Amino acid sequence: MNREHAWRVFAEEFNDSSVEIKEPGEMKPSYVLTPLGGKMNRVYLVGVLTDVEEMPGENQFVRAHISDPTGVFTLFSGQYQPEVTNQLLTIEVPAFIALVGKTRSYAPEDGDRVYVSIRPEKIFEVAADTRDAWILETCKLTKQRIEAMKEALQMAEPSEKELMNLGFNAALSSGVVAALKEYETPQMEKYPLMIKEAIHYVVNGPGPMESPKEASLEDITEAPSKKSTPSSKEAKKDPFEEAEKIVLQVIKENEGDEGSSWDVITEECATSGLDADTVEEVLNTLMDKGLIYEPVLGTIKTT
């Protein structure tokens, strides 16, 4: 019996997963199947630990979040992992964390959604360069999944064998075939953009890339940036990128040690011509990128 290896996956792809695969029989592992065909029982990830919260109840149980350039992973750790649970409670957030963990999925009875999370097995405090190396590696392995999926989509009858003949490994080939059965149509535009954004994060540092994805931001275009901001000197900048910079700047000016309250940010940004909805959207994006986090509900701090 081989050890389940640890997949590298970005939060966006992982959180898009809505399928659990459980092999028949007792003591068989279960897997979270991602839309790109990652059949993941275990993952290894590096990101920013943004918050750790003790859940009410008799047994010690914590919920925590780890942010990467594409989104946020949710962790649950309890009494069966006392070492990791204690570690999580003692680490001062924000912190760069490397994590090995088991994938979990949960489907509430009254909903049609599946929630995926991670039960950590090991965590290590690391430096920023370990995170950058992980982003690069995760980009490469995600790209491989995209390529395998593209090949499979061109096959009349996608099969593991055919994918393996093309040089894809067995685990990925079987995952891709399973994903094609379980998911209606994989979004083949979305994930290449995701890894492009992620890799630019490594090269250019935090901040939006030059051609961000076409999100629903037409309304932002109308938001005039009347006020001169540090980065508005270049003429043809994307308006959303501008908005991100303004918001980030506002937070930095107001956060102090405690963080800046949501209301203050909204007010300050209004003077730069950004309406409340835009600010909220920008804050969400910045959180997904791991540039800011919410230490207390309603308070924002940069990482």
Added chain:
Amino acid sequence: MVTDDIKTHAEEIIALLGEQVSGNISAEDIEGEITKFLEYGVPLDQAKQTILKKYSGSFSTSYPAATSRTLLRDLEPNMRSVKILVQVLSINPKEIMIRGDPRQIFYGILGDESGTIPFTAWHEIPVEKDDIIEVSNAYTKEWQGNIQLNFGDRTGIEKKTKDDLPKEAFEPQLVQVKDLHNGIGRIDLTAKILEITEKEVTVDDTQKTVYSGVLGDETGKAPFTAWHDFDLKKNETIHLIGGYVKSWKGISQVSFDEEATVTKEKKKKLTVETTPTSLPQIAALVEHPGRYDVQITGTVIEIQQGSGFILRCPECNRVLFQGNCRTHGTVEGVPDVRVKCIVDDGTGAVSALLDQKILETLFHKTLEDWKNMKPDEVYHEMQQTLCTKHLQIQGNALADRYGIIFIVKHAEILTQDVSEEAAQFIETMEEEL
């Protein structure tokens, strides 16, 4: 359930089993068995199937015996009944314990014109080395990725002569080191002896000297064992005719005895490929575990239990547990240090074993330094230095029951220029995606 119903089901089973069986087994026996299963809550269908399988298995009714010969090359795992015509290349007895009772079984290698296969006979068979035999009703299983042939209760053996097998069956195949794999048959190989050591072993209660080492040619390296003194010397090039390939934990090894011909090639100059095979992804090992002299890179994600400063038994080298050896009791332990860690590259994982020599180089420390540290400190240091780091390891990968064990011969913590590599990645991505 009404007794009458059970009777009907028992008769049905008897009918299905056919005439051959019905004379030996009474309907009452079957009724009893069905009743018992039902008492234990086994569904009727399952009970019937189980009983049917039990009797048909020992009387070979449900799986008709194969009538035509299969070549060894064409055997697949889990074949129920195969007929083969082979030469016995080797056969050895082995004592095993079955439910607490000792039992003698036989194992060895069979060969035909298409290749060779390892076999196990669960009973004594009237067969000697070199015999040509026709085997019917043998069955196959898969064991550590290799097909294994089994002789059971219903297996029949008939002696044949050399003329019954085509003469290619006795001709060694001309191969290079890279072609060596389990089941290849007798080989004709020219290679250079790179390492050789003598070892005393006990075979069938007699002492024997074996010569084992590493040989190689321009396509790679492989371990070998010679069961006869051919006066082999390091750096000699030999021409070996009639050896065969054995697999140990998935690694192909060349094995030869006095029946092989070994000629020393004094004039022949052979360049040997000595760089290890570099595997781009650990997945390659998952699909084909057991590789000699390979190199992989991955992230260390866990330091496993049993790592750190240890004491070994001076007699058998086993790690002591609370100062005691499993076989030799309380002994004066020999200090040593080792690390067992998981190296994982996102496509596969191995359990890597790093020994004292490698650790001293990686940590710039000596055994004495570790001896004076608390176990917790040692563990913490190993975790600090290795975990989340990219480790390039070179050595032998073994297919083990618990996964892939990687015996590390050389290890290096890699430093990465991430922004340079990221820039390159962006370029390839612009082109491809």
